[in-house]
Amino acid sequence: MESPKIPVDLILAKLSEEAEKVQERVKKASDVLLGPLDTEIATTPYEIVYQEDRVKLKHYKPIAEIQFKTPLLVVYALINRETMLDLQPGRSVVQSFLNAGIDLYMIDWGYPTRKDKYLTIDDHVNGYMDNIVDFVLQKHNLPRLHLMGICMGGTFCVIYSALHPEKVKTLVTTVAPTNFDTDQGLLHIWMKDVDVDRMVDTFGNMPGDLMNFGFLLLNPARLMIDKYVGFLEIMDNKELVENFIRMEKWIFDSPDVPGETFRQFVKDCYQKNLLIQSKMDVGGRLVDLRKITMPVLNIYGRFDHLVPPGACELLTSKVGSKDTEDVCIETGHIGIYVSSKCQKEFAPKIIKWLKERDDLVKEDFIAPKKERGKTKAHLKRPKKVVIESGDEP
Amino acid sequence: MNQNEKSAPETLLSDWMKTTAEFWGSVTKMWLGVPGASESLTQSEEAIKSRIQESWESTLKMWQSIFLTLREPGGMDVFFKGINAVPEIVLRMAKTGWDGYFHLQQQWLERVGRIGQRTEVYKFEDLDQNVFKAWTEIYEKEFKQFLTVPQLGLTRYYQERMGVTMDKFNLFQAAMAEFFRMLFLPMEKAYRVIQEKIGELTKEGKLPEDPKEYYHMWLKILEGHYIILFKSPEYTRVLSNTLDVMEEFLVARQRMLQDMIQTLPVPSDRDMEDLYKELYLLKKKVKEIEKRVDKV
Numbered sequence: 001m002e003s004p005k006i007p008v009d010l011i012l013a014k015l016s017e018e019a020e021k022v023q024e025r026v027k028k029a030s031d032v033l034l035g036p037l038d039t040e041i042a043t044t045p046y047e048i049v050y051q052e053d054r055v056k057l058k059h060y061k062p063i064a065e066i067q068f069k070t071p072l073l074v075v076y077a078l079i080n081r082e083t084m085l086d087l088q089p090g091r092s093v094v095q096s097f098l099n100a101g102i103d104l105y106m107i108d109w110g111y112p113t114r115k116d117k118y119l120t121i122d123d124h125v126n127g128y129m130d131n132i133v134d135f136v137l138q139k140h141n142l143p144r145l146h147l148m149g150i151c152m153g154g155t156f157c158v159i160y161s162a163l164h165p166e167k168v169k170t171l172v173t174t175v176a177p178t179n180f181d182t183d184q185g186l187l188h189i190w191m192k193d194v195d196v197d198r199m200v201d202t203f204g205n206m207p208g209d210l211m212n213f214g215f216l217l218l219n220p221a222r223l224m225i226d227k228y229v230g231f232l233e234i235m236d237n238k239e240l241v242e243n244f245i246r247m248e249k250w251i252f253d254s255p256d257v258p259g260e261t262f263r264q265f266v267k268d269c270y271q272k273n274l275l276i277q278s279k280m281d282v283g284g285r286l287v288d289l290r291k292i293t294m295p296v297l298n299i300y301g302r303f304d305h306l307v308p309p310g311a312c313e314l315l316t317s318k319v320g321s322k323d324t325e326d327v328c329i330e331t332g333h334i335g336i337y338v339s340s341k342c343q344k345e346f347a348p349k350i351i352k353w354l355k356e357r358d359d360l361v362k363e364d365f366i367a368p369k370k371e372r373g374k375t376k377a378h379l380k381r382p383k384k385v386v387i388e389s390g391d392e393p
Numbered sequence: 394m395n396q397n398e399k400s401a402p403e404t405l406l407s408d409w410m411k412t413t414a415e416f417w418g419s420v421t422k423m424w425l426g427v428p429g430a431s432e433s434l435t436q437s438e439e440a441i442k443s444r445i446q447e448s449w450e451s452t453l454k455m456w457q458s459i460f461l462t463l464r465e466p467g468g469m470d471v472f473f474k475g476i477n478a479v480p481e482i483v484l485r486m487a488k489t490g491w492d493g494y495f496h497l498q499q500q501w502l503e504r505v506g507r508i509g510q511r512t513e514v515y516k517f518e519d520l521d522q523n524v525f526k527a528w529t530e531i532y533e534k535e536f537k538q539f540l541t542v543p544q545l546g547l548t549r550y551y552q553e554r555m556g557v558t559m560d561k562f563n564l565f566q567a568a569m570a571e572f573f574r575m576l577f578l579p580m581e582k583a584y585r586v587i588q589e590k591i592g593e594l595t596k597e598g599k600l601p602e603d604p605k606e607y608y609h610m611w612l613k614i615l616e617g618h619y620i621i622l623f624k625s626p627e628y629t630r631v632l633s634n635t636l637d638v639m640e641e642f643l644v645a646r647q648r649m650l651q652d653m654i655q656t657l658p659v660p661s662d663r664d665m666e667d668l669y670k671e672l673y674l675l676k677k678k679v680k681e682i683e684k685r686v687d688k689v
Contacts, residue, residue, distance in 0.1 A: 010602040011600070011602055011604065014602055014603050014604055015604050018604060018605075053676075114665065114669060115669045115672060115673070117669065118669065118670055118673040118674075119673070123677070127680070186623050186624070189624065189629070190629065190632065193629055193633050194633070194636070195633070195636070195637065198637065198640050199636065199640060201640075201644075202640040202643050202644055203640075203643075204666075217576075217623075218623075219616065219619065220576070220619055221579075221612055221615040221616040221619055222612075222616065225612070225615075226612055229608070
């Protein structure tokens with residue numbers, strides 16, 4: 001029997017070819033890395049129009065004529081920073097919104113210090129958020145605004161919309177966890193066993209670096225090895241290096257999370273899953289999702305390992321609105337905002353959806369009396385769209 | 394020998410004692426009689442002087458009475474008998490000390506023996522997986538007690554907190570080592586699997602020509618092993634334990650640092666926590682009132 005042939009010659013040839021390429025790349029890389037690099041993030045001009053304690057409200061300067069009657073307020077998570085929405089020109093959700101003529105506001109939660117450890121979800125939602133909404137409404141002399149939440153900020157927006165539905169015209173949630181009783185994501189599995197009381201009592205605020213380490217551990221092969229192997233392959237390309245550094249800057253810019261907020265979020269959401277059951281108490285008030293009667297657009301990523309589809313897709317069936325839409329994008333947690341392909345789908349989808357509802361008055365979307373109090377599933381078959389997008393960063 | 398007949402050394406010692414007692418008696422009298430010795434002294438200096446003098450006189454009297462007793466007939470016999478007993482007492486004391494030392498050493502040997510027994514239970518040929526469990530158990534059963542020995546005295550609480558911190562640090566180190574060891578396991582497994590896979594591909598004659606393909610193969614295998622590991626209850630247990638002991642260590646360290654900070658003119662952690670809480674509650678109240686006023 002003839003023994004199989006091992007293409008040693010070809011493998012060695014490829015290796016030597018690769019070695020030459022690497023050598024060439026390293027030569028160029030030293031020029032790139034030692035030369036001037038533009039790695040600034042969040043460069044779209046804005047002004048701070050409101051500030052309360054550490055929390056600031058950014059108002060982006062319009063770059064096109066305002067096409068929307070109602071301004072949009074974006075609420076980011078307490079984990080990481082809102083700069084992710086404006087990483088770089090051409091890959092900026094902020095710029096896409098501004099180009100479409102949206103009057104855009106965004107909350108910057110700042111960096112909590114030890115004195116913020118007692119702040120609860122109530123303080124964030126019924127305190128800071130509500131004050132900011134009042135400020136914007138007063139400034140524009142409007143009764144309601146468009147509200148968009150990202151990740152944990154999306155959860156906050158859901159809570160806010162249930163407690164203050166009269167101030168929200170439409171609700172957009174993106175990768176926002178609302179159902180925590182799922183085994184799809186490791187975070188959901190691990191959080192169930194975490195002794196959050198001990199953690200908060202020890203650390204005070206939840207250290208951003210510790211949480212980041214936890215996120216890296218969700219996929220160490222990709223996030224701690226392959227990512228940097230990938231960097232070695234692009235390090236001679238100035239533009240790609242700049243993009244890579246921008247992403248690194250954003251990822252490791254992790255403010256601490258106020259201790260009491262973290263405690264309540266883990267206990268009430270991850271461990272007891274109270275929100276989706278309309279049993280969560282915030283500031284002494286029950287968060288009843290059926291009170292969310294405004295139009296809801298719910299976007300999530302199919303390959304999101306932090307907030308998997310199972311954590312997002314139940315929301316639309318639990319709210320009281322008859323105008324809901326689920327959009328599942330074929331990407332991950334961050335790719336939804338920063339991948340070049342998603343830039344063509346994610347922001348345009350939101351812009352179109354908002355535009356269609358910008359002229360609506362309150363009566364247009366409040367469910368008829370006889371139908372109120374029922375879940376959306378009873379009112380209308382949920383609309384679900386799947387957008388395919390591949391390039392997860 | 395007649396009781397009144399004294400031996401030569403006995404007479405010699407007796408005479409020396411007599412002379413000494415008389416000499417110091419005379420010196421004292423001379424000192425007290427020195428003109429100006431008690432002059433130009435303030436009232437407090439006078440009081441100190443008289444206390445010293447009294448003390449000196451009483452010591453001298455005691456000394457003289459001992460000497461005089463020894464000079465009595467038969468006194469020296471008793472003294473010399475006492476002297477003869479000294480080596481015996483010293484030997485007895487030394488024996489007690491050695492017994493204690495040997496007992497301690499025996500305990501240590503037993504302890505070391507038990508360490509051997511414990512490692513046997515976990516079979517050290519499977520060193521990688523069990524070494525951390527074994528070490529933690531050895532530490533907890535055989536060494537930890539030394540750090541938790543009840544402390545005595547005024548500084549007992551400070552010493553106790555120091556001991557607890559060291560204890561928690563040791564447990565934290567062991568847990569971290571186990572945790573990182575566990576994180577490394579998929580690497581080892583992926584390395585073994587890729588070797589097997591290359592072997593299979595070699596047999597089939599399907600070896601990829603591009604070296605990058607080997608890396609991607611390895612990465613995929615590694616990712617798979619990590620997913621299996623992270624979903625395992627064993628990992629969740631180790632992760633949870635690592636977090637627990639880390640938190641215990643941080644709390645213990647904080648308490649020990651509090652003790653040190655107490656001596657410095659800076660507010661302690663507890664002071665600041667109280668202040669922050671008060672500030673938080675006050676601000677909340679003010680904001681509520683502000684909102685109510687705005688509505689009015």
